[in-house]
Amino acid sequence: MYDTSAGRPHPSVSLDTVPPRDVERPGFLVDLRRCIGCHACSVACKTAHAIPLGEFPLRVRWLPRPDEKTFAFVPVFSESRCTNDAESLSAGLEPACVRACPTAALVFGDLADPEDAIHGAIAELEATRLEAPDADDLKRDVHYVELEDFVSGKIHRGAQLDPRDEDPIYEQEGR
Numbered sequence: 001m002y003d004t005s006a007g008r009p010h011p012s013v014s015l016d017t018v019p020p021r022d023v024e025r026p027g028f029l030v031d032l033r034r035c036i037g038c039h040a041c042s043v044a045c046k047t048a049h050a051i052p053l054g055e056f057p058l059r060v061r062w063l064p065r066p067d068e069k070t071f072a073f074v075p076v077f078s079e080s081r082c083t084n085d086a087e088s089l090s091a092g093l094e095p096a097c098v099r100a101c102p103t104a105a106l107v108f109g110d111l112a113d114p115e116d117a118i119h120g121a122i123a124e125l126e127a128t129r130l131e132a133p134d135a136d137d138l139k140r141d142v143h144y145v146e147l148e149d150f151v152s153g154k155i156h157r158g159a160q161l162d163p164r165d166e167d168p169i170y171e172q173e174g175r
Protein backbone atom coordinates (compact mmCIF):
# COMPACT_ATOMS: atom_id res chain seq x y z
CA MET A 1 0.00 0.00 0.00
CA TYR A 2 1.20 3.49 -0.71
CA ASP A 3 2.40 5.87 1.98
CA THR A 4 -0.63 7.88 3.08
CA SER A 5 1.47 10.27 5.16
CA ALA A 6 3.64 11.41 2.25
CA GLY A 7 3.94 15.14 1.87
CA ARG A 8 2.34 15.86 5.21
CA PRO A 9 5.28 16.44 7.54
CA HIS A 10 4.58 16.38 11.25
CA PRO A 11 3.79 19.90 12.51
CA SER A 12 6.95 19.84 14.62
CA VAL A 13 9.12 19.48 11.50
CA SER A 14 10.57 22.76 10.24
CA LEU A 15 9.93 23.20 6.54
CA ASP A 16 13.46 24.64 6.35
CA THR A 17 14.69 21.07 6.71
CA VAL A 18 12.51 19.68 3.93
CA PRO A 19 14.23 19.69 0.52
CA PRO A 20 12.34 20.91 -2.55
CA ARG A 21 10.75 18.24 -4.69
CA ASP A 22 12.23 17.98 -8.17
CA VAL A 23 9.54 16.40 -10.33
CA GLU A 24 10.15 15.87 -14.03
CA ARG A 25 6.78 14.44 -15.03
CA PRO A 26 4.07 15.10 -12.45
CA GLY A 27 1.33 12.52 -12.10
CA PHE A 28 -1.60 11.80 -9.83
CA LEU A 29 -3.34 8.67 -8.71
CA VAL A 30 -6.95 8.94 -7.53
CA ASP A 31 -8.26 6.06 -5.47
CA LEU A 32 -11.99 6.23 -6.09
CA ARG A 33 -12.60 3.65 -3.36
CA ARG A 34 -11.48 6.26 -0.86
CA CYS A 35 -13.05 9.42 -2.30
CA ILE A 36 -16.05 10.64 -0.31
CA GLY A 37 -16.79 13.61 -2.57
CA CYS A 38 -16.02 16.17 0.12
CA HIS A 39 -14.47 18.80 -2.23
CA ALA A 40 -11.59 19.45 0.20
CA CYS A 41 -9.06 18.92 -2.59
CA SER A 42 -10.78 21.40 -4.88
CA VAL A 43 -11.18 24.00 -2.13
CA ALA A 44 -7.55 23.62 -1.05
CA CYS A 45 -6.38 24.13 -4.62
CA LYS A 46 -8.55 27.18 -5.17
CA THR A 47 -7.50 28.67 -1.86
CA ALA A 48 -3.78 28.02 -2.34
CA HIS A 49 -3.75 29.60 -5.77
CA ALA A 50 -6.46 32.26 -5.41
CA ILE A 51 -8.50 30.74 -8.24
CA PRO A 52 -11.47 32.95 -9.20
CA LEU A 53 -15.02 31.85 -8.53
CA GLY A 54 -16.26 29.57 -11.28
CA GLU A 55 -12.82 28.29 -12.34
CA PHE A 56 -11.59 24.89 -11.27
CA PRO A 57 -8.13 23.38 -11.78
CA LEU A 58 -9.67 20.37 -10.07
CA ARG A 59 -13.34 19.78 -9.51
CA VAL A 60 -15.16 16.92 -7.87
CA ARG A 61 -18.05 15.46 -9.81
CA TRP A 62 -20.88 13.68 -8.07
CA LEU A 63 -22.05 11.34 -10.79
CA PRO A 64 -25.29 9.41 -10.41
CA ARG A 65 -24.64 5.76 -11.11
CA PRO A 66 -26.84 3.97 -13.65
CA ASP A 67 -28.90 2.62 -10.74
CA GLU A 68 -29.82 6.30 -10.01
CA LYS A 69 -29.60 5.60 -6.30
CA THR A 70 -25.93 6.05 -5.58
CA PHE A 71 -23.11 8.33 -6.69
CA ALA A 72 -19.57 7.93 -7.88
CA PHE A 73 -17.39 10.78 -6.62
CA VAL A 74 -14.78 11.60 -9.24
CA PRO A 75 -12.15 14.35 -8.91
CA VAL A 76 -11.45 15.63 -12.43
CA PHE A 77 -8.25 17.57 -13.16
CA SER A 78 -7.92 20.25 -15.85
CA GLU A 79 -4.85 19.94 -18.06
CA SER A 80 -4.67 23.69 -18.70
CA ARG A 81 -5.43 24.90 -15.18
CA CYS A 82 -3.72 22.39 -12.90
CA THR A 83 -0.12 23.49 -12.31
CA ASN A 84 0.76 20.56 -10.03
CA ASP A 85 1.18 23.15 -7.29
CA ALA A 86 4.74 24.17 -8.05
CA GLU A 87 4.79 26.35 -4.93
CA SER A 88 4.22 23.40 -2.64
CA LEU A 89 6.73 21.27 -4.51
CA SER A 90 9.38 23.95 -4.14
CA ALA A 91 8.72 23.90 -0.39
CA GLY A 92 9.18 20.13 -0.34
CA LEU A 93 5.49 19.41 0.08
CA GLU A 94 2.91 17.45 -1.83
CA PRO A 95 0.38 19.53 -3.80
CA ALA A 96 -2.27 21.22 -1.66
CA CYS A 97 -5.02 18.92 -2.95
CA VAL A 98 -3.13 15.84 -1.81
CA ARG A 99 -2.41 17.30 1.62
CA ALA A 100 -6.03 18.34 2.10
CA CYS A 101 -7.62 14.99 1.31
CA PRO A 102 -8.97 13.50 4.55
CA THR A 103 -9.05 9.97 3.19
CA ALA A 104 -5.69 9.83 1.39
CA ALA A 105 -7.49 9.24 -1.89
CA LEU A 106 -4.91 11.28 -3.82
CA VAL A 107 -1.32 10.29 -4.51
CA PHE A 108 1.21 12.49 -6.29
CA GLY A 109 4.49 11.41 -7.85
CA ASP A 110 7.01 11.64 -10.65
CA LEU A 111 6.09 9.41 -13.57
CA ALA A 112 9.55 9.95 -15.06
CA ASP A 113 11.21 8.41 -12.01
CA PRO A 114 10.94 4.60 -12.05
CA GLU A 115 11.81 4.59 -8.33
CA ASP A 116 8.85 6.80 -7.43
CA ALA A 117 6.22 5.05 -5.30
CA ILE A 118 3.42 6.18 -7.62
CA HIS A 119 4.47 3.50 -10.11
CA GLY A 120 4.01 0.76 -7.54
CA ALA A 121 0.62 2.18 -6.55
CA ILE A 122 -0.57 2.36 -10.18
CA ALA A 123 0.52 -1.24 -10.79
CA GLU A 124 -0.65 -2.67 -7.48
CA LEU A 125 -4.06 -1.02 -7.66
CA GLU A 126 -4.42 -1.50 -11.45
CA ALA A 127 -5.14 2.19 -11.88
CA THR A 128 -6.21 3.40 -15.32
CA ARG A 129 -6.53 6.71 -17.15
CA LEU A 130 -9.92 8.29 -17.61
CA GLU A 131 -10.77 8.15 -21.30
CA ALA A 132 -13.34 10.82 -22.09
CA PRO A 133 -13.24 11.73 -25.81
CA ASP A 134 -15.62 14.66 -25.30
CA ALA A 135 -13.40 16.31 -22.71
CA ASP A 136 -10.79 18.48 -24.37
CA ASP A 137 -9.08 19.68 -21.19
CA LEU A 138 -8.67 16.48 -19.24
CA LYS A 139 -5.35 16.15 -17.44
CA ARG A 140 -3.61 13.20 -19.00
CA ASP A 141 -1.28 11.94 -16.28
CA VAL A 142 -4.00 11.05 -13.80
CA HIS A 143 -4.67 7.40 -13.00
CA TYR A 144 -7.83 6.21 -11.28
CA VAL A 145 -8.42 3.17 -9.12
CA GLU A 146 -11.70 1.34 -9.74
CA LEU A 147 -12.91 3.67 -12.46
CA GLU A 148 -16.42 2.61 -13.49
CA ASP A 149 -17.26 2.37 -17.18
CA PHE A 150 -20.17 4.80 -17.08
CA VAL A 151 -17.98 7.67 -15.84
CA SER A 152 -16.25 8.52 -19.13
CA GLY A 153 -19.37 9.94 -20.78
CA LYS A 154 -20.60 11.75 -17.70
CA ILE A 155 -17.85 13.97 -16.41
CA HIS A 156 -19.24 17.19 -17.93
CA ARG A 157 -22.12 17.30 -15.55
CA GLY A 158 -22.76 15.91 -12.13
CA ALA A 159 -25.64 16.24 -9.74
CA GLN A 160 -26.72 19.66 -8.51
CA LEU A 161 -25.99 19.28 -4.83
CA ASP A 162 -28.93 21.34 -3.64
CA PRO A 163 -31.68 21.88 -6.25
CA ARG A 164 -33.08 24.78 -4.16
CA ASP A 165 -29.83 26.72 -4.44
CA GLU A 166 -30.16 29.23 -7.29
CA ASP A 167 -26.50 30.25 -7.19
CA PRO A 168 -24.57 27.15 -6.16
CA ILE A 169 -20.89 27.42 -5.38
CA TYR A 170 -20.41 23.86 -6.52
CA GLU A 171 -22.52 23.94 -9.63
CA GLN A 172 -21.63 20.86 -11.56
CA GLU A 173 -21.71 22.29 -15.07
CA GLY A 174 -19.15 24.56 -16.64
CA ARG A 175 -15.40 24.75 -16.42
Ligand code: SF4
Nearest residue numbers: 035036038039041101
Ligand atom coordinates in the same frame (compact mmCIF):
# COMPACT_ATOMS: atom_id res chain seq x y z
S1 SF4 B 1 -10.41 15.66 -0.77
FE1 SF4 B 1 -10.14 13.45 -1.14
S2 SF4 B 1 -12.09 12.54 -0.44
FE2 SF4 B 1 -12.46 14.74 -0.68
S3 SF4 B 1 -13.27 14.95 -2.80
FE3 SF4 B 1 -11.03 15.26 -2.91
S4 SF4 B 1 -10.18 13.22 -3.38
FE4 SF4 B 1 -12.30 12.92 -2.66
